[in-house]
Each structure stands twice: as C-alpha cells, then as structure tokens.
Amino acid sequence: MTGTRPEFFDENSEPISARIAMGLHKIGLAMKQQAWQQANEAGLSATQGQILAALVANGPLSGKELSERLGVTLPTISDSVRVLVEKALVTRSADPRHPRASLLAPTPKGASLGARARSWPEFMADAVADLAPDEQRAFFAGIVKMIRMLQEQGLIPINGMCVTCKHFRPRVRPGPSPHHCAFVDAPLSSDQLRLDCPEHELAAETARRELWEQFMRRG
Amino acid sequence: MTGTRPEFFDENSEPISARIAMGLHKIGLAMKQQAWQQANEAGLSATQGQILAALVANGPLSGKELSERLGVTLPTISDSVRVLVEKALVTRSADPRHPRASLLAPTPKGASLGARARSWPEFMADAVADLAPDEQRAFFAGIVKMIRMLQEQGLIPINGMCVTCKHFRPRVRPGPSPHHCAFVDAPLSSDQLRLDCPEHELAAETARRELWEQFMRRG
DNA sequence: TTGACAACTTAGGACTCCTAACTTAGATCA
DNA sequence: TGATCTAAGTTAGGAGTCCTAAGTTGTCAA
Numbered sequence: 454m455t456g457t458r459p460e461f462f463d464e465n466s467e468p469i470s471a472r473i474a475m476g477l478h479k480i481g482l483a484m485k486q487q488a489w490q491q492a493n494e495a496g497l498s499a500t501q502g503q504i505l506a507a508l509v510a511n512g513p514l515s516g517k518e519l520s521e522r523l524g525v526t527l528p529t530i531s532d533s534v535r536v537l538v539e540k541a542l543v544t545r546s547a548d549p550r551h552p553r554a555s556l557l558a559p560t561p562k563g564a565s566l567g568a569r570a571r572s573w574p575e576f577m578a579d580a581v582a583d584l585a586p587d588e589q590r591a592f593f594a595g596i597v598k599m600i601r602m603l604q605e606q607g608l609i610p611i612n613g614m615c616v617t618c619k620h621f622r623p624r625v626r627p628g629p630s631p632h633h634c635a636f637v638d639a640p641l642s643s644d645q646l647r648l649d650c651p652e653h654e655l656a657a658e659t660a661r662r663e664l665w666e667q668f669m670r671r672g
Numbered sequence: 673m674t675g676t677r678p679e680f681f682d683e684n685s686e687p688i689s690a691r692i693a694m695g696l697h698k699i700g701l702a703m704k705q706q707a708w709q710q711a712n713e714a715g716l717s718a719t720q721g722q723i724l725a726a727l728v729a730n731g732p733l734s735g736k737e738l739s740e741r742l743g744v745t746l747p748t749i750s751d752s753v754r755v756l757v758e759k760a761l762v763t764r765s766a767d768p769r770h771p772r773a774s775l776l777a778p779t780p781k782g783a784s785l786g787a788r789a790r791s792w793p794e795f796m797a798d799a800v801a802d803l804a805p806d807e808q809r810a811f812f813a814g815i816v817k818m819i820r821m822l823q824e825q826g827l828i829p830i831n832g833m834c835v836t837c838k839h840f841r842p843r844v845r846p847g848p849s850p851h852h853c854a855f856v857d858a859p860l861s862s863d864q865l866r867l868d869c870p871e872h873e874l875a876a877e878t879a880r881r882e883l884w885e886q887f888m889r890r891g
Numbered sequence: 892t893t894g895a896c897a898a899c900t901t902a903g904g905a906c907t908c909c910t911a912a913c914t915t916a917g918a919t920c921a
Numbered sequence: 922t923g924a925t926c927t928a929a930g931t932t933a934g935g936a937g938t939c940c941t942a943a944g945t946t947g948t949c950a951a
Contacts, residue, residue, distance in 0.1 A: 469808050474796035475867050476815035481700035482743055483827045489939080498906055517929060524701055529908055531931060553916055553929040577693035580821035581814075588814055589688050595803055595811035596695035602799035608702045648694050708908085717937055736898060748939055750900060755937095772898040772947055 484574065491573045495566060500525070500533045505542065505559055505567030511651050513558040515548050524610040542566060590644060597646055601665060613653030615646045616668050617661050620654065623668035632668075703793065710792045714785060719744070719752045724761065724778055724786030730870045732777040734767050743829040761785060809863055816865055820884060832872030834865045835887050836880050839873065842887040851887075 467475075492502040500523070507522055508514060514522070520530045534557060537543040542563030548554035559567050581589060601616055603609040615621045620636035630640040636652050647653075656664060686694075711718040719742070726741055727733060733741070739749045753776060756762040761782030767773035778786050800808060820835055822828040834840045839855035849859040855871050866872075875883060 468797070469812055469863055470797035470800040471794055472867060473800050473808065473812050473815060474793040476812065476819060477696075477699055477796055478703060478793040479819055479828055479867065480696055480815070480822070481703045482829075483822050484697060484700045485704065486743060487827060493940095500907070515929080524705055525907080526909065527930065528910085528932080531929095532907085535931090548929095551917095551929065553914095553927095555930085574693040574697040575690055576825075576827070577696055577818075578687070578689035580818045580825070580827075581689040581692050583821060584814055584817055588810065588817075589692065591807065591810035592814035593688055593692050593695065595800075595807055595814070596692060596699065598803055598807075599796075599799045600695060600698055602802060603699070603702050606795075606799070608706060608795070608799075609698055610701075612698065644688055648691060648698065712909095719938070734898080744938080745940065746899065747901085747941085751938085754900090767898095770898065770948095772896095772945090774899085 480577075484577070487576055488573055492570075495569060497566065497570070498533065498536075500529065501537055501542075502566070502570035502573065504530070504533055504537060504557075505563055506570040506573075507567075508543070508557060508559045509564055509567035510571060510649060513546075513556040515551065515554040515556060517554065519557070521610050537563065594643065597643075597648070598669075600648065613647065613649040613651065615641070615650065615653075616665055617655060618650065618653045618664075619656040619660065620652070621656075621664055621668075623664055624670065699796075703796070706795055707792055711789070714788060716785065716789070717752065717755075719748065720756055720761075721785070721789035721792065723749070723752055723756065723776075724782055725789040725792075726786075727762070727776060727778045728783055728786035729790060729868065732765075732775040734770065734773040734775060736773065738776070740829050756782065813862065816862075816867070817888075819867065832869040833867055834860070834869065834872075835884055836874060837869065837872045837883075838875040838879065839871070840875075840883055840887075842883055843889065 488499045488502070492499040495502065497505070503523055504519055507519060511522075516527060516530050516534060519534075520527045523530070534543060538545065541560055543557050543559055545555040545557060548556045581592070584592065597614070597616065600609060600612060600614065604612055604614075604617065615632070615634065616623070618634075618636075620634050622633040622635055624631045625633045626640070630642040630645075632641050632643070632646075633639070634641055655661070707718045707721070711721045714721065716724070722742055723738060726738060730741075735746060735749050735753060738753075739746045742749070753762060757764065760779055762776050762778055764774040764776060767775045800811070803811065816833070816835065819828060819833065823833075823836065834851070834853065835842070837853075837855075839853050841852040841854055843850045844852045845859070849861040849864075851860050851862070851865070852858070853860055874880070
C-alpha cells in the first residue's frame, strides 16, 4: 500500500472548490454543536436563542418576518414564541402594518439573553484570530461573495448585506473606502461591508444585479 | 435619521473576526437546510445520509467510530443504524478488533446512496466557483487554519486533516509542493492538503503541535 | 469465578421541523 | 350589506434529532 506515488493526491483529491465545501461543512458542524450547547447553558433552545438574538438585533418583528430570517416555517416559530411568551422573555403587541400580525418585542430579561445569544457565533472569531490580517480580509471577501451567490440561488433566506441594499453605492470613489452608504451618507471600505444591517432595504432585482456587478468590477 | 455620519460603520460594525463568524453562521444555515432537503429527496434522513457517506468514504466503521466522526452520541447512531439495517442499506458483521463491536458496511444500494450523499455539500462548490483561483486558495487556507483551531479547542470531533496526521511532513522542500505525505510517499502542495484522508492517523499531542508549527512557519 | 471494561441498546424526554387543516381580522367588491 | 378573498397565525400530527440514564453482554485480568 505504500510506495512512491506522486499522482496519489491528484487522483484522490477533489477540486479545491469541493474541498472548500467540505471544510465549510465541518465548520458548520462545530457551529451547530456550539449553538446547541450554549443555548442549553442559557436555559434556552437553539431556536429560542436565535429568535431573541434577531429581536435584539433588528427591533420588533412579526412571526412571519422571523420565519423568513431564521429560515424555518411559521409553525416552528409560533411554537417557540409561545414558550418565550410563557417564560416572559417576549411580549406581543399589535402590528399596525397587518391586521392579524403581532409585533414581538423582548422584555428586559429577554433582551439581555438575546444580547448574549448574539455572541454565540463568536467562538468562531477566536478561531479566526490567529489568521494574519490580510488572510482575514481575504477570507471575509470570500464569505461575502459566497453568501451573495447562495442568496442568488435562493439558498439563504434573508440577508441584510450591503451588496443587495438599495442604499449601497459601490465604487463611487477611489482609495481605501470606495463604497458609499446612502442611508447614513458615509463612505465604507470592503472590510466594513455589513452582513446584517438593520437598515437594509432590498433593491429590486435588476438594481441588485447592477450593484453586484459594480461591486465585483476589478480595478 | 439620515445625515453625514462617517463614523457610523466603525461605531456599529463589529470587528472583522466577528463578521467572519456571522458570515459562517449564515453559510451554516444554508448548509443545514440543503442537507435536510437533499436527504429527504433521497428518502433518507440527514443523519442516515451522513452515515452512508462516511461508510463509503472511509470503509467499514463501528458505531463508536461513526459517533466520533459525526459528532453525535452513540444512541443517536444506534437509532439511525437500526433504520438503515431495516432498509437493507447497511449490514453488520463482527469487528475483529473489539468483542462487542460490529463493523457496519453499506450494501450495494446503500453504497450508491452514500456516494450521492457525499456530494451533498457540493452545492457550495458552485457558490465558490465564481471566486478567482487565488481567492479560492486564500479561502481554503483560511478554512484549514480555522478547522485546526477548532479542533485544538475540542469543537470539531475527528478530522482526517493532513496537518494532524503522523504521516505528514510539512515544509520538507522548497518550491510549490513543500510538504510530503510519508504514507503514500508523495509531495503535496498547500492546495492539496486533505481534510478527510481515509489513511489519516492522529499524531501524538506533542508531535501534532510540532507539525502545526512547522506548517505555519512562514518563509 | 468474579469484576471491570467497552461497545452497544433501550427507554424516555425535549426540541426541531415539516405539511395540512383550521381560524380570523380586515379589504374588496357585487 | 353581505360574500369572498387574503394574509398571518395556530393547532394537530408525525418523523427525526439529540441527549442522559440505565441496562446487556462478550472478553480479559485478577
């Protein structure tokens, strides 16, 4: 079984894109387990934690909005919200926008748990900390592009990414901060692109594609 | 709410490592949903698919080994395996290594499903395909390093990574393929590093750290 | 031969997630 | 003024995921 086989790796290894996919799969595994464990330690289920985190990050939301953001169906949300209300971590109030909808907001206790839940993925940040700054930037750039592709394919539900937002103006000036956010009227660099801006407003389909192409244009 | 606020992004954005974590979180979400959906289409559960994929990729395994590889407890595996045996996708046979253990091997039908299950994460590969080759390499390098860190922290169960394998010889020569695999006696480049080599044998703790430091050494 | 060990298996419970079938407040329109 | 439509939730039911705790059972060591 052993011997000089320089062709071994080319024959047996998959293309780098498949290797990336596998790596992300493994990272996803760690993420799932951590979320589960950290939720349990906080006396919540994973979904309950995610709901609280979303409410803290984005302000009051309806059940429908939550289901879109978390990528699960309404009944699943409905179930978890019932428990959160029973635990006095969330309150309901009427939503002026829709007749049957109710706006969900965290109570003070819920908000504090939600804030903690938001930091659950940060154990990842520790694992990233050892990368050199330029490696981190390259890594982040890859992630932004991947997420955009996944969203294009309809595999990621909602995302508050700058590159799909109607307020985003890519490459409007030279220098290190070429982009601009029209909402806050501020320049921003590629490093500063947000993935979950609460002010995100989805641009129309054609405008979105346009934004993306401008953003990707090199030079 | 609108106005010239150049400080907006620095004030409201998190550090890049946290942004990376959030991005990976979103990607993980897509991964979970895809796995679920693709498993359903194949008439399997997600876990069953992963078990079949592992058996195809690594050859016959015991329940214990499966539970380590998939990062779930033995009862969970036991449950899924029972269903797979009922479906005639997996067979048991005695394991010569352990008295009470049984080796699980896929039937032909199970093997074909397992081969398909192995390609489930590949939808990610499509999303990566738009990245330039150098971006892909940088991305992959980041992933390898992250996985290594996560494993260091005990957050990823088993991994057949070259950088933790006793057969791995990092940086033994100059040029584009500086590393060497002593098992197949072949040079390999950083791009060719494997994440799930079936021949992986875990090096002892101290040796592992040594390997890693050699691998990380720049220049 | 008695006990420890290791690898399961069983039992039981909480949570996730889905589809399908209601329920209901308001809007639309005849 | 109703009849119908729409959209947001809720309820019911079922498969699957996970866990902990408590057996089972071959083998090996004392």
